[in-house]
Each structure stands twice: as C-alpha cells, then as structure tokens.
Amino acid sequence: MNKTRNRSYFHRLSRYYLWFTACLGLFLVALTILENEGMPRQWIGHLYMFATIVLYAIIGVVARTSNVSEYYVAGRRVPALFNGMATAADWISAASFISLAGTLYLHGFDALAYVMGWTGGYCLVALLIAPYLRKFAQYTVPDFLAARYGGSEGAGGGDRGNVVRALAVSATIVVSFTYVVAQIYAVGLIASRFTGVDFSVGIFLGLASILVCSFLGGMRAITWTQVAQYIIILVAFSIPTIWLSMKFAGNPVPQVAYGSVLPKLAQREAQLAYDPREREVRARFQARADEYSARLAALPQSWEAGRTEAQRRLDGARARNASLGEVRNAERELMAYPRTADEAARAWTEQRAANLARAQPPEPHAEPFPGATREESDQRRNNFLALVFCLMFGTAALPHILMRAYTTPSVHETRVSVFWTLFFILLIYLTMPALAVLAKYDIYTSLVGTGYDKLPTWVSYWANVDKANPLISIADINGDGIVQLAEIAIDGDVLTLATPEIGGLPYVISGLVAAGGLAAALSTADGLLLAISNALSHDIWFKIVDPHASTQKRVTISKLLLLAVAFIAAYVASQKPADILSLVGAAFSLAGSTLFPALVAGVFWKRANRQGAIAGMLAGFLVCVYYMLHTNPILGGSAESAWFHIAPISAGVFGVPAGLAVLAVVSLLTPAPSRESVGLVEHIRAPDEI
Template sequence: MEQEKKPFIEMLPKVYGLYTGGFIAFIILMAILEQMGLGAETIGILFIAFTVVVYAGIGWLSRTMQVEAYYVAGRQVPALFNGMATAADWMSGASFVAMAGGIYFGGHGYLAFLVGWTGGYVLVASLMAPYLRKFGCYTVPDFIGTRYGGNLARLFGVIVLVVASFTYVTAQINATGTIASRALQIPFEVGVWFGLFGILLCSMLGGMRAVTWTQVAQYIVLIIAYLIPVIWMSNKQDFGLIPQLVYGDAVQRVTELEQMHQVGVLKPTESFAGLKALTVPFVAAGGGMEAWKFVTLAFCMMAGTASLPHILMRYFTTPSVKSARRSVAWSLFFIFLLYFTAPALATFTKLQILDPNLASGIIGKAIAEVNALDWIQKWSTVGFLAISDSNGDGILQINEFFMRGDIVVLATPEIAGLPYVISGLVAAGGMAAA
C-alpha cells in the first residue's frame, strides 16, 4: 500500500494503544519469567530482540517506492504523532544515557543543556517549522536552494548537513555500542555494528514513512523505560510516586552526604581513560560553572537545536503549516517528560551510592566488600567502572570510585537492587533512543 489511507491515520491512537498494552504485557511476562528463574542475560537479550524485531517489522510494513511517502511520509502525519516521533528522534541514545549522568557529575550547571534545548524549540516553532512546511520541499537543502535560489546554496546546505550528521551520529553509535555491549554481553565494536544494522532495517525500505511510525513506537518504549526506575526508587525510599515534584528532600539529603564524603574536597590522585570520579557537589555555587559559560552553553544549545537537520526534516511531514506549529508544541511536551525526570534520576542514583543507611550505599565501605557486588563486577569487566584504593586504607572514598557518565541511567536499576527486568527495560529504552 503506497499511500497512507485515511482510515489508517484515524486508527493511529488505537494501533499505538494496543502496541503500548502489548509492550506492558511483555514486561509483565519477563517479570514473571524472572521470578521463575530465567537468567538475567536471557532477559536482556529478549528485551532487545523483542523491540528490535518490532521496529524492523514496522519498517518492513511501511516500505514504499513513492517519492513523497519516502521523503516526507506523504505529508499526512498528525501533529500529536509527529511530536512523538520528533521527541524520539531528538532524544538520541547519547541523550538518553548521558543526561542524568551529566547532572550526576556536573550538578546544576548541566541544566544549561535543558535551558538551551527548550529555547531551541521555541526558535523552531516561531522561525523554522512553519516556513519549512509552507515551502513544501522534501529536504532542508532543497528548502535552502528554493529560498535563496541556485544550486550553490543547495550544495552548501548538503555539506553542512553531512558534517553535522556525522558529528551527531558519532555520539549515537557510541551510545548504541555501550548499551548493546552490556545488555547482550558482546564487545563494544560488535554492539556498534548491531546498532547500525537495526537502523538499516528500520529506515532503508520505507524512508521517512517507516522512520516516523518506528519512532512513535520507540518513544513509547523509551519513556516507559526512563520513568519506571525513577518512580520505583522514589516510592521505595518513601518520596512518593511523582519523583519530579518531590525530590527536593532527596537533594537536601544528597547535599548532606556530599559534605560528609567531602565531595569537591577529595580530588582523584589517579585517572582511568573515559572514567571520572565525583568532584562537583550537586548544589555547588554557580552550579559548578561560571555564569558566562552557562549562558553561552545555553545559547549554543539553543542555536544547535534550531538547526539540527534530522529534526527540521520532521516538519515537512505534517498536513499543514498549522499542524507543523502544533507538532513543535507536542515535541516539546514529550521531550519535557524525560528531561524533567533526569534531575530526579540523577539525585536518586547518587543517593543510592552515597547513603550508608541504604543497602546499596558503597562509599565508606570496605573495598573488598564493594568489589564483591555483582553490578560492580559486571560494569568493571566491560571497562565502564573502576575502583582504586589510592590511600591504601581499604575503605572506598569518593575520589576512589570512577565510572562513565553514560552508565548512570543503565546501571541505576542494578545499583538500587531493582529486579533485573527493569535493567532489561532500560537497555531496551536506550536502544529505542539510539
């Protein structure tokens, strides 16, 4: 079927409602199988395999040879679903796994990224999306060539697009390799090729039409995967079921623990490639960043967001200019759901590691005891975590615990002692974002 039919567009809420219900049922099934003795590695593989097969299936069913369907999804994507697809497109694997990690290590200063990205979508809504849709082009270089005339402008547009895309894809592929290497127990390099193969299956045959419907499915997976661990930890620690609104008390507790463990005072005396120790307090003065750096970083993020080629492409797919504006608003809402949660996730994860009153707390404990923990061993094996007894006292200090910021999200379920099905879910969410 080459052209999207009206009944299909009208059935989208029902189709994706059933898909969401099916995915939740799969999570419940995995939880039951875990209780029956199914191994952690098998659960991780099943989560990744199930979601990738679903995405590939959507890509296959959406295959097309029609130019308008391939490049702009037939210009029939409703604003709500275009917003979901844009959110999934924007929240890359790097963003999914690195945002909470950045806040964990960088404190409030890292919120400059959130400010900039939010401002960027305001620019897109007011200055970019309506006019891209109004011109009725297929690609951003095509729009530039039409707007400014001649093939020279179009050529420069292509060059900028290729350079920006390669830079962006580098972070994407790195995140894919990180997630796949841990979830599937395979080398990082093999994980990279696995991710590339999955992208090929999802997009090559159906172009923008396949990408759109796949990304809506991916957003559902990634937002469920991001919210469940945070809500679980918040409720487990008696902070309630809405962590985004109640984690202020957790921040206060983390601040006390950081002072007790001398965060920012004890500096690392050793270094490990790609890993770092916690050296910036969560509520450091100025957010651990000078004011001019915060402002310029936010501005750069704002300008960058408003010019990302794969995001701007999404606004060629709506039925009208009005729908393009609405889809930007929906995009911002769906992105907000995740980014509003990231500070809470970073806070609860830090609390799990620093608080000696919690079973998960490791700072201040004997290094031999910490090294015996399953999650420490597994993440150390793949090179994403390291412990060093710098002062030789056998007790783990804050400046002796090193890890990659990427694993804050991925390792949180294991750190908090949640069922492994949650770890598999988070890995599937990371792959969906990638």
C-alpha cells in the same frame, strides 16, 4: 471529507499504539516471571535485543515504500500528536537518554545548560522556522535554502541556487554524520553490555536495527517506528526513576520528590568533604598530580628515564624467570609507555588533570557556578550561558529535526506538532535532574562506606564492559578496605543504564532501560542517516547531477547511499573517537554556526541574498571549526588558547554571530535579491496561511 478521513486515520493509529503499549506491558510481565523462574540474565538481554529488532523489522516491512513523497516526507499526512511523539523520539538521542543524567550527576547545576538549551531550542523551531518550512512544502532544508537564495524560477532555484544547495548539503552531512557516530557508539555500548558480544559486534547488530526501517520505508517507516520507540523510552526512563523516588521520598512523582532529597544530598556532600579518610584519599591523588607536574617540568629527560626504567623492569623479570603474568605486565607497561616526549607531554597532562579533579572535594550539586575565586565562578557562568546559546541555535538548525516539519498535513498541524514535541520531550527532561539527584544520593549513602569484599555485583558488570576504558572503576587507594567517594570513578554514560541495578530493581528493568537507550539511539540514528542520504540523493543527484531521474531511481539511489553512510559511520564509531556528549555538542555548534543564520535570514529578511548566504555559511563554519581545532586538546589544540575561557563544545557562540554578521554585511554590499526570492519570502510569511 478530508477531516473525516483524517479523524478516522488518527483513531486507527491510536488503536494500534494502545495495543502496542499493552503488549509491551505483557512482555515485561512475562520476562519478570521468567526471571523469577531462574532464566539467566544473558538470555533476558538476548530476548530484549531480538524483540526490538523484530518489532522494528515488522514496522519496516509493513511501511515499505518506493513512492517519493512517502519515502521523503511520509506522504505529508502524519497527525500532529504522532509527529510530536516521532520528533521527540528523533530528538531524545543517546546523549539525552544515556549521557544527560550522568552529566547532571557529575556536574550538578552546570549541566542544566543542556536541559535549558535543548528545550529552548524547540521554542526557536516553533517560532522561527518549522511552520515556514512546511509552507514551502518541499523535501529537505537545502531545498529551501537553494530556492530562497537561488532566485530563478522553480523550486530548486536553478543553477544560481546550486552553490547554496551544495553548501547546505555539505553542512547537513558534517553535522548529521558527527551526530550519528555518537548514536552508533551508544548502540555498541548497550548491545555489548546486555548481550555479551564484543563492542564492535554490538555496533553492527544495532546497525541492522537501523537499516531495517530506514532502508525499506524511509521517512514513512521511520515515523511509525519512532512513535513506538518513544513509548519504550518513556516507560524505560520512568520506572526506575519512580522506584528511586518512592525509595527515598515515598513519593511516586520524581519531579516533586527530588526536592525533598536534595537537602539530604547536600548534607551528605558536606560530610564527605570533611571526612578524614576522604581527605587522605584526595591527598594521595594530589600527590600523584604533583608527580606528573614534576615529570612534565623535567621533559624530555623524565621521558627518557621512565622508558629506561620500564625496559629495566622487563629485562629484570625475564632474567629472574619471573611468572608469566609478571612478564606480561612488564611488557604491557613498556608498550603503553609514550613513544615520544611530545606524546608523554600530552598523556601526562591528561593524567595530571584527572588526578587533580579527583583530589578536589565534591562540589555541592545544587550550587550554581561554584569556584575557588570570583573569576573562576564567572568563567563557569559564562560557559553555562555559552552552552545554552549553542544548544538553542543548534537545535533550531538541525536538518533531521527540521525535516519533520514537512511531514504534517498543514502548517497549522506543524505548529501543533511542535507543541506536542515539547510536551513529550519535557516528560523526559523534567525527570532527568530528579534521576541524577536520586541516583547520586543512593551512591553516596549506599556504595560509599561499603567494604570492598561486599561490593554490589553491578560494579564488576560495568567495569568489564570496556576493559580498555572502564566505565566504572573503584580502587582501594588508602588501603583501608572501605569504599571512599574519591575512590569511585564513574563515567557519565553508565549512570542511566546502571540505575535499575543501583536501585536494587530486578534485571528485567535493567533490560528495559537498555531497550529504551537502544530505542533512543536508533530513533535518532534513523533520522540522521535519512537526512544525509536524502540530501545526497535529492539535492545533489536529482537537483544537480540528473534532474530527469525517475522517481524509482531517486529512491533507489537514496537507499544505496543510506547503506554506504551507515557502514562508514559504524566504522568510525567502532574507533571510539570521543564521548557521546562531546560529539553531540560539536554537532550543535556546527549546525547553529553554518545553517541557522541563512535559515532565519531567509525567512525574515527580504534583503538577504545569495552572496550573503554563501559568505555567512562559510564564515560561521570556518570560525566554529577553527575554534574547536584551536582549543580542543583531542584535536591538537590547547585549552589555554580559548577566547574568554569558553570551552570548545561552545564554539558556536562565536560561529553564529560571525555567520549572521557576515551574511548581513555581504548582503548589503551586493545587489538586492531577485523578485522571485522576495516573492518566496512573502509567500511563506503570508499571515492568512500561517
């Protein structure tokens, strides 16, 4: 009877989403016709935004619930295929959709660490964690850790599990909040570009889309929204990539086509490396870098002299009654000048590094770990491997991803669900390297060499999205009126969104890609916000503060906490704390360092106890945070302080081993865990049920 009911439910869902896909196709056709009839671009952007919010609102209203099981785990009845699609959408965040192709464009082979690390992480999820969490059959990751390391009767492990639970909740909040800020930042970026509103306003428009689902229906509404979002993401990413593939290789399969474009790109890179005009531009950037080096060497006198000179120019402009524009420029220059010698040292160091980077010839896209010396090449290889390590172990410990293991009907369905998740993620991830190569070849052959009087319109569009920190900048450094590669500064976050315009596709496709990026950011933000609010309401309020709270009260508190966290995250994102990929990288290192050792030891090592788990979680977190603070210039550290030259984004390469080692040592030096804890391990690992 259950199999028949489940089969009927699966077929009904399949029909719904086939109809949705057909309607999406009709919507695109209708917008294409309207664009050909002269509809303004901004209206098309508004239509995409309006249709997106309405779609998610409808799903949120239809799937609204106050039932605890439905709100926390979608009633544990999501079929494996659809849970795989929802998890893939949850996973393909703004960092994947918006930033990854741009990072591959900028860094070539080195950026494949993201593809390898994130994909490999799902293998760890399938093998080490997800099925066992589903067999535990509770609601959150802190639930499992508290029960495993609490050691008393009941799911929560009683008072003895509360310390572990509180630490796990704290880790969930820190990791998920860092991650969600990146998603909301991406929402603001997309909304401001395609609706014309201010960046901060765009953030709160996107926030409405997030809340309309997660607030009304929790995991139930988020799941069905994420399935729809994955369809949008797949269509949006595929169309421009297939177009570029046909344009440059005559092959509609990008994964095959880009292999034939890669040698052409390598040839073009070699031409640009030795082009006399390119060398002239790079020499000018080198001269600027040398000037900053001289200023840094002469501090603090150079800072005082520069401030005096900026004040003199302003006074001179006012004295000779210069134009208002000239006076304003002099005022802005003085206001932007560093206020202290220490501030000047930081700013000039960054500017020197930026100019030195642009003074270098283009690195071969396909060459692994290029370097001027063997030592430099080895450092890049080590950073590549360290980043793969951090992303793999971080993926296997992300609370909002592991939460989805609880939503399937059975342990077997959870395993199948992870297979589908990998399949749906790979459809996108195997396309991203192709998009990077195809877009790079287009820019290197079409934009480079263009006259400044014939720049394509997309350059000015993206340059004006964020005037304070332009996403693309092209300046005629050598004054020849021709665009050189070294004169182009492009932010990695803009590449995917601008690809349709770079490839010459109609604006309807640009809007579709923006809708895909918005879907990617919103789907992940939904899951992250729910992970935070559930941890606070279920693990803190219900399990510790008020164990007798009614189901209605628990859901209500979760919704209120979700609202509060969402608005705090939106405010932080509006301050533009860092680029998307840096924020996401920090979240992975923190997750792997803090949660992974306790999770894996909790499943596979019966001797692991509460004291070891607490010590391991604290040790991993502190080592990871210390390394980030110690080496990241944005956080007040210095890159020169790095251990083995490992970048701050890979802090987890030290945090994870530290957490595992401390957990093992402390567990062996303290009393063995209780019979209940060992019994839980035996239960979740019973072979007849896994």
